[in-house]
Every structure is written in C-alpha cells, then in structure tokens.
Amino acid sequence: MSKQEIKLLTKIVRELSMILLIHGYRRFTLTTDYGKAETRFFLNVKNLDDELRDHIEEKVNREREIEVETYGWELVGDIDSHSELEILGLLIDYVEIEQDGDETFLTFVRKSMYKSKE
Amino acid sequence: MSKILMKPRIALIVMFVLLFTMALYFDDIPTIYRGYIAILQSPSILISDYLEVGGLGATLFNVATILLINVLMISYLKMRMSGPVFAGILTIAGFSFFGKNIFNTIPIYIGIYIYARSQKLDFKSFFIVVLFSTGISPIVSFMIFGIDWAEWFGLAPYWNYWIGVPAGVLVGMFTGFILPAFGAHTIRFHKGYNLYNIGFALGVISMLFSALLRSFEAIDLDQGGPTTELYHSELMLLTIVLSLVFIAIAYVNDLQVHKKYWTLMKSSGRLVSDYIRDYGRSVSMLNVGVLGLMCVIVLWALNFEINGPIMGGILTVMGFGAFGKHPRNCLPVMLGAYLAVALTDFTFDGIGMMTALLFVTAVAPIAGRYGVFIGVLAGFIHVVITPLALVFQEGGFNLYNNGFAAGFVAALMIPFLEAITKSNGEEEN
Structure with a gap:
C-alpha cells in the first residue's frame, strides 16, 4: 500500500467519525479491513436518523471522480458543516446499508487507486 | 435537441464558434496572424493585455484556440464535464486575454503528465490541476522572450532562442511536475475557502522564481505592459x-x-x-x-x-x-x-x-x-x-x-x- 493511500484511508476514518460526532452520535463502532485491492470501513450505529442515513447513501453512492480526489483529498477529515459529505463521496466507491432493529450497519467500500511502490 | 443543448460541452463549443467568428469579423486574416505572432512572442507576465499586444481579432483567436484545444482534450480523455472542469475551461479562456497562449501552456501540461506517470496514474486523474496550472505560464514565455540571454553571456543574438527555449520548457515542466502534490497540500492552508487554490500554490512557486531571478542584475523583472479599453x-x-x-x-x-x-x-x-x-x-x-x-x-x-x-x-x-x-x-x-x-x-x-x-x-x-x-x-x-x-x-x-x-x-x-x-x-x- 502506498504512503499516499495510507494517508487517504486515515483521513476517511477521521471523516466518518466526525460526521457522526457532528450529528450528536457519541457511541458507535468503526472497524476497518485494509486490503490490497480495496478497503472496507464498517460502521455500526444505534438509532441512526433516517434522514442522515439517506443523505449518506445518496452522497456516497455517487460515481467516484479520481480527478476531484487528487485535487481535494487533503480536505477529507476536516468537515465543518453537517451536510458536507461530497468529499467523502468522492473517495468511496459505494456504501452498503443494513438495518437490524435499531442498529444500522454501514459498509463503505473504497477500491485502491494508488498502486504500491513497494 | 434539448438534450444536446443541455450539455455544458455544447455551450463551450458555441462559445468557440462565437469567438472565432468575432475574430474574423473584427480583423482580416493577415492582421490576426501578425497579432497572434506578437502574442506568442510576448513575455506575457502580469499584466500583458493581449488586446494591446495583438489586437482584438488575434486575442479572440488566441482565446478560441486555447478553448478548442482544452475541449478536445476533455473529449479525448473521455472526461465528464464536471463543475471544476467547466470552471477550469472558462478560467483558461479568460486568462487567454492576458497571459496564456498555446506556446506557454504546453510545457506545464507535459510536467503534470510526467508526474502522473511517476505516480502510475492516468493523466486525467490530475486534470483539474492541469486546467488551473497554466496560471504560471508567463514564466515559460519570460524565460524565452523576457531575458536577453545573448547579451547576458556575450553571445550572438541567435543564442537567445537556443538557451531561452530549453530554459522556458524545462522551467514549465518542472512547475507542472511539482504542482499536483503541492496544490493538494496548499488546500489545507485555507481549508477550501479559497476557490483559486492552485492560484495560491502557484503564488508560492512564483515567489521562488522571483527570488531566484531577481538575484541576477541582468534580468529585468519589471516588464508589465499597458492595457487597452479600445474594445x-x-x-x-x-x-x-x-x-x-x-x-x-x-x-x-x-x-x-x-x-x-x-x-x-x-x-x-x-x-x-x-x-x-x-x-x-x-x-x-x-x-x-x-x-x-x-x-x-x-x-x-x-x-x-x-x-x-x-x-x-x-x-x-x-x-x-x-x-x-x-x-x-x-x-x-x-x-x-x-x-x-x-x-x-x-x-x-x-x-x-x-x-x-x-x-x-x-x-x-x-x-x-x-x-x-x-x-x-x-x-x-x-x-x-x-x-x-x-x-x-x-x-x-x-x-x-x-x-x-x-x-x-x-x-x-x-x-x-x-x-x-x-x-x-x-x-x-
């Protein structure tokens, strides 16, 4: 994994945490599975607001744009308003959402762009 | 019909046709040619009003050609006409009225291309940077047409081109090569609240060039020209x-x-x-x-x-x-x-x-x-x-x-x- 990709993945973790904290969620679980071809971020939240869930789904499931990613990726993890999910959407290929009672399971998938130089 | 018209790319092609037609309407071809050559040979630094340097027809021709090349490049790379790309195209068109031309932009593009290859990424991955990168294109023109290399080194006048062209191209390529990584870094400085982020990055790079060039007495850094409101x-x-x-x-x-x-x-x-x-x-x-x-x-x-x-x-x-x-x-x-x-x-x-x-x-x-x-x-x-x-x-x-x-x-x-x-x-x- 390239250093650039490692920095990006770290920023995504920070961004996901910030989104939930900004919206007032204080307890959630975030686990990761870093792979060579793709990385998965598993987010487990209780009582996730339907509106926020739909907002995340809409913004993140948009087509990824590499040229915007290379331009603005340094801003990831530094949102300052509750609706700014556009940049995260540029880095994530898709999100899968499952609901089990009051628990929501979100799986964010990012396919690696930077090839390893190792 | 409406589906075709709604495409921003079509709007840009309409703009190209309009500019090209206007160029031919206001000046004849020999005048445009002479003006265009003057534009290409201008040091192009702030502020070089191409309307003053080459006249209206030649300036509109310069804008139209730059616009066309970039729209063709977007088509060739199969890019989506996104907001940043659209902004980049119109910015290039705008600055083609005072500083950008086909000659001084290409070396910077080549530098970004080499950077993309070094990162094992497609050139199109850096296309937004490409579009805004040419804000520093005057450095290329200045190295070629703004410095009297022959006089400086006591050589025959034709050496101006033999030294100036490689120097300009290399400096342009170097700038293009360092810009993508630097531009991504500077965005953090203002946290995305400066829409001209690449302009900020280029300002820092430009500061370095200024500091280097002003160290030599033979180089005259004050070559900005007048503007004209004739048109x-x-x-x-x-x-x-x-x-x-x-x-x-x-x-x-x-x-x-x-x-x-x-x-x-x-x-x-x-x-x-x-x-x-x-x-x-x-x-x-x-x-x-x-x-x-x-x-x-x-x-x-x-x-x-x-x-x-x-x-x-x-x-x-x-x-x-x-x-x-x-x-x-x-x-x-x-x-x-x-x-x-x-x-x-x-x-x-x-x-x-x-x-x-x-x-x-x-x-x-x-x-x-x-x-x-x-x-x-x-x-x-x-x-x-x-x-x-x-x-x-x-x-x-x-x-x-x-x-x-x-x-x-x-x-x-x-x-x-x-x-x-x-x-x-x-x-x-």
Whole structure:
C-alpha cells in the first residue's frame, strides 16, 4: 500500500467519525479491513436518523471522480458543516446499508487507486 | 435537441464558434496572424493585455484556440464535464486575454503528465490541476522572450532562442511536475475557502522564481505592459451574449429551472463544490449566465471599461458558477472590496483594484458559510492584501495573484471563525 493511500484511508476514518460526532452520535463502532485491492470501513450505529442515513447513501453512492480526489483529498477529515459529505463521496466507491432493529450497519467500500511502490 | 443543448460541452463549443467568428469579423486574416505572432512572442507576465499586444481579432483567436484545444482534450480523455472542469475551461479562456497562449501552456501540461506517470496514474486523474496550472505560464514565455540571454553571456543574438527555449520548457515542466502534490497540500492552508487554490500554490512557486531571478542584475523583472479599453463595447456585447446563451441553454432544458436556483444559492461554495454534479446542468448553466450579467451590472454601475484582464475576470467568475460561486456568496465580498477602495487611499484608477473587484470572489465561500457581514470583511481584507501579495511575486509570473492573496485571507479568517462558531453548521441543509 502506498504512503499516499495510507494517508487517504486515515483521513476517511477521521471523516466518518466526525460526521457522526457532528450529528450528536457519541457511541458507535468503526472497524476497518485494509486490503490490497480495496478497503472496507464498517460502521455500526444505534438509532441512526433516517434522514442522515439517506443523505449518506445518496452522497456516497455517487460515481467516484479520481480527478476531484487528487485535487481535494487533503480536505477529507476536516468537515465543518453537517451536510458536507461530497468529499467523502468522492473517495468511496459505494456504501452498503443494513438495518437490524435499531442498529444500522454501514459498509463503505473504497477500491485502491494508488498502486504500491513497494 | 434539448438534450444536446443541455450539455455544458455544447455551450463551450458555441462559445468557440462565437469567438472565432468575432475574430474574423473584427480583423482580416493577415492582421490576426501578425497579432497572434506578437502574442506568442510576448513575455506575457502580469499584466500583458493581449488586446494591446495583438489586437482584438488575434486575442479572440488566441482565446478560441486555447478553448478548442482544452475541449478536445476533455473529449479525448473521455472526461465528464464536471463543475471544476467547466470552471477550469472558462478560467483558461479568460486568462487567454492576458497571459496564456498555446506556446506557454504546453510545457506545464507535459510536467503534470510526467508526474502522473511517476505516480502510475492516468493523466486525467490530475486534470483539474492541469486546467488551473497554466496560471504560471508567463514564466515559460519570460524565460524565452523576457531575458536577453545573448547579451547576458556575450553571445550572438541567435543564442537567445537556443538557451531561452530549453530554459522556458524545462522551467514549465518542472512547475507542472511539482504542482499536483503541492496544490493538494496548499488546500489545507485555507481549508477550501479559497476557490483559486492552485492560484495560491502557484503564488508560492512564483515567489521562488522571483527570488531566484531577481538575484541576477541582468534580468529585468519589471516588464508589465499597458492595457487597452479600445474594445470595451465589443467585449461588453460578447459578455452579454454569452451570459444569455448560458441562460437560454438552462431554460431550453428546464423551463422551471429558476425554481431550483435557490437551493444552489444556499450552498457555501467551499471546495470541492461541483454544482453540475450536485444541482444539475440546467441550474449550473443558469448560475453561470446570471453571474455573467451580475458582472456586467457591476462594471456598468462603477463605469469600468473592459480590457483584457477585466474580461479574464468576468469569464473566471462565470466559470466558477459551476464550482462554488453564486450571487449570494459573491456580492458580499465584492461589496467588501468596493468599501476597501472607497474607505482607503486605494483607487479604481489602476487595473489592479478593478480586477480585484472581480477576483475577490475567490473568497466567496467565506460569505456563503459565515454570512454577509463576514463576507464583506473578507472582501475588504482581500483588497488590502492583494497589492502586498504582488510584491512577493515580483515579475508577475503568477497570473492568479488574487488567488495567492485569497489564500492568506481565508487562512487568516477561517481558524478564528471555526473557533467561535458552533460545530453543527446549521446554516446549510
């Protein structure tokens, strides 16, 4: 994994945490599975607001744009308003959402762009 | 038919045809040819008004060719016409009135291409940087046409080209090579509140070039030229027609487009705001047209006459109508810029303050995020800082001087504003 990709993945973790904290969620679980071809971020939240869930789904499931990613990726993890999910959407290929009672399971998938130089 | 017209790419092709036709209408081919050669051989540093250097026909031809090459490149790379790409194209077109030409932009593109290959990524991955990178293209022209290498080294005059061309090409390629990584880094400095981020990055690089070049007495860094307002009426007409074309395209696609416009105007505009992606092509094109008319009204109200740099400013404001600007976040910072001139000893007599009134919209997202009063303050600070920013870039190699200044404005204001603002960002929805 390239250093650039490692920095990006770290920023995504920070961004996901910030989104939930900004919206007032204080307890959630975030686990990761870093792979060579793709990385998965598993987010487990209780009582996730339907509106926020739909907002995340809409913004993140948009087509990824590499040229915007290379331009603005340094801003990831530094949102300052509750609706700014556009940049995260540029880095994530898709999100899968499952609901089990009051628990929501979100799986964010990012396919690696930077090839390893190792 | 409406499906074809709604494509921003079609709007740009209409623009190319319009510019090309106007070039042939105003001047004959020999005059355009002579003017165009003069433009290509100009050092092109701030401020080189190509209308003064080569005349109206040649300048419009220069703008049209640059526009065409970039639109063809987008087609060849199969790029989506996103907001940033649209803004980049119109910015290039705008600055082709005063500093960019086919000759001085290509080495920078090659440098970015080499960087992309070194990162094992496609060239198109850095296309936004490519589009904005040419703000420093005067350094290429200056190395070739602005330095008398032969006299400096006591050689025959033909050595000017033998030394100048490789020097210009290499410096351009070097700048292109370092820019993608540096541009991504500088965006953190102002946290995305300076829409001309690459302008800021180029300002820092330009500062390095200025520092190096001014170390040699043989190099004259003060080569800026006069501007001309001879073609004010034609360019005013061109701006109005272009604005109306964009508005017409929006309405051809969606007769109710104005009802969706307010949603776009509620956005802060902070980087990276792709309005075409977020709000659709019709609303974005309407916004582009409205911003064009807004510029016309402001210039008319202040009795400004259009020259090359001002035309560049208008097209840049219009282009960013797809990438972060709208009247609601632009007008407060423009008012702040106006007040800075009205309340201090600055005047609108010089070209610097006139263009600053348009380019101050680089900090429009500050108004979009923090409201009218803070926006006015940002505009005020921007105008006060801009002349100082130019001092650090002696030689005028960075055409985006206002982008350099805007980076400092945002970096000064945003940390404080973030500290005193509640974290929930309720202003947006």
